[in-house]
Amino acid sequence: MKKKYSVLLLLVIFIIFSSLFFLKNSNTKLRSNEFVQSTTPTLFFHGYGSSANAERHMTESAKKAGVTETIIQANVDRKGQVTLRGRIPKGAINPIIMVQYEDNRNPDYLQDAAYAKAVVEKLKQAYGFQEMKMVGHSMGNMSILYYLLEYGSEENLPKLTKQVNLANHVAGLENWNLPSNLTLDPQTGQPSAMNEQYQKLTGLREVYPDKQIDVLNIYGDIGGNTDGSVLNISSKALKYLLINHAKSYKEVKISGRGGQHSRLHENSEVDKLLIDFLWRK
Incomplete structure (x- = not known):
């Protein structure tokens, strides 16, 4: 009798675990009716002093939503050597690459751009990608913008x-290199003053690919027109650099507690914005 009950107990446990496994996998199944079915990768770049962990909430949210089943990591050392952790299967849908810089406190944005280029070249060499999407948080934006400034015109990329x-x-x-009493032209977005960093980025107005890139600019406001680290006016100054050549340009403000600088990459509202913009049909 005891043996019979033991067998029944094992059977019940097996059924429970099988059901949980099925539910887990069904929740992460690709939703081809909702999202584009493309092999184009999306690269995520973290901010100053951060790591790929800061990208995880956003990337896992995309996976759980059924956007992709493939997330790998690209580690960049101080010499610009790239190591890929994980593998992108042939034909993988909407693969995601979480980029991590070992040299994660380098304010030399030209060097950060070189790191970004190294990742792009490594991915092209390994997988032959012809197109890509990019997401940057905080200083990760500088990796993207300076990459486009320096290398965006190279046809082999x-x-x-x-x-x-x-x-x-x-x-x-603020309190570092933001011009005082800064204002933006309400039509063009042109700043009333420009620091050296911004002046260099105005080169994007000449080299940014024409009508090729859709742009989503997200910033947070916890009150006082700031996300606690970056004033909204600084974030909104992106418009002047890109608006003339972007295929589309959209700004979204995240208000309240979730708009705090670091909470923006842990925010379900932001997750939805990313998923809809990057992958939804």
């Missing part, structure tokens, strides 16, 4: 089709 700028600080940071 994959074409960028979508760009998300999250908590960018293109016009500078």
Whole structure:
């Protein structure tokens, strides 16, 4: 009798675990009716002093939503050597690459751009990608913008089709290099003053690919027109750099507690914005 009950107990346990496994996999199944079924990769770039962990909430949200089943990591050392952790299967739908810089406190944006280029070249060499999408948080935006400034015209590199700028600080940071009493032209977005960093980025107005890239600029406001680290006016100054050549340009403000600088990459509202913009049909 005891043996019979033991067998029944094992059977019940097996059924429970099988059901849980099925539910887990059904929840992460690709939703081809909702999202584009493309092999184009999306690269995520973290901010100053951060790591790929800061990208995880956003990337896992995309996976859980049924956007993709493939997330790998690209680690960049201080010499610009790239190591890929994980593998992108042939034909993988909407693969995601979480980029991590070992040299994650380098304010030399030209060097950050070189790191970004190294990742792009490694991915093209390994997988032959011809197009890509990019998402940057905080200083990760500078990796993307300076990459486009320095290398965006190189025809041998994959074409960028979508760009998300999250908590960018293109016009500078308060109490450091943000011009005082800064204002933006209500029509063009042109700043009333420009620091050296922004002046260099105005080169994007000449080299940014024409009508090729859809841009989503997300910034947070916890009150007082700031996300706690970056003033909204600095984030909104991105418009002047890109508006003339972007295929489309959209700004979204995240208000309240979830709009805090670091909370923006842990925010379900932001997750939905990214998923809809990058992948939804």
